[in-house]
Amino acid sequence: MDAGFVKANSANLPKIDSLMVTQFLASNHNVFTSESRNIKTSLSQKESLGDDAVGYVQLRKEPPVCTVLGKIFYHQKDHKVTLIVNETESMVTKVQCHDCTELFICIHSLAFLMWAHRRSEETIESTQYYWRKPLNALKSSERFITVAQMTGKDKISIEENPSVFLEFIKEAKRRQLNNCLILKHCLKYREDLFQ
Ligand SMILES: [Zn+2]
Numbered sequence: 035m036d037a038g039f040v041k042a043n044s045a046n047l048p049k050i051d052s053l054m055v056t057q058f059l060a061s062n063h064n065v066f067t068s069e070s071r072n073i074k075t076s077l078s079q080k081e082s083l084g085d086d087a088v089g090y091v092q093l094r095k096e097p098p099v100c101t102v103l104g105k106i107f108y109h110q111k112d113h114k115v116t117l118i119v120n121e122t123e124s125m126v127t128k129v130q131c132h133d134c135t136e137l138f139i140c141i142h143s144l145a146f147l148m149w150a151h152r153r154s155e156e157t158i159e160s161t162q163y164y165w166r167k168p169l170n171a172l173k174s175s176e177r178f179i180t181v182a183q184m185t186g187k188d189k190i191s192i193e194e195n196p197s198v199f200l201e202f203i204k205e206a207k208r209r210q211l212n213n214c215l216i217l218k219h220c221l222k223y224r225e226d227l228f229q
Pocket residue numbers: 113131132133134140141142143
């Protein structure tokens with residue numbers, strides 16, 4: 035982590051609403067237009083440039099300015115991006131990618147801006163943390179772990195408890211349901227219903 039920065043989470047990330055995004059893009063209209071062909075060409079690749087590309091997000095608050103740093107993993111490469119927000123004026127003042135110096139708004143900086151905007155739109159029930167390796171950067175074998183790997187046990191025994199299912203069947207019979215997908219697999223149910 036950079037000096038003076040803390041790990042970003044859903045509680046400390048600055049809010050970026052759609053108006054702030056629109057105003058920022060509109061104020062950079064000329065540069066955006068001249069480079070839009072490059073952005074479109076790059077986005078035609080199949081790799082995701084959404085949430086899975088973003089990771090290691092950190093931030094520093096120096097009111098009213100909040101500086102957010104993140105990494106975009108795209109095409110097997112890390113791209114460091116800075117987003118600067120004036121929280122008092124609700125204004126995005128700068129988005130910069132440190133690995134595409136020839137572009138003002140490259141796909142990586144645009145992806146980071148939209149990532150932060152999406153976070154602002156989410157309804158969060160518990161704090162989400164954004165200091166993690168981008169999912170795009172994980173090998174497929176690292177994306178999933180088995181229950182055995184997670185618990186360190188070879189076998190997991192789960193006590194069978196069909197009470198909820200039996201209650202569901204009972205209620206389904208009471209309502210005489212016959213168009214529920216799960217009930218199509220319960221032959222006894224069908225026999226009972228049409229007796
Ligand atoms: Zn870039």
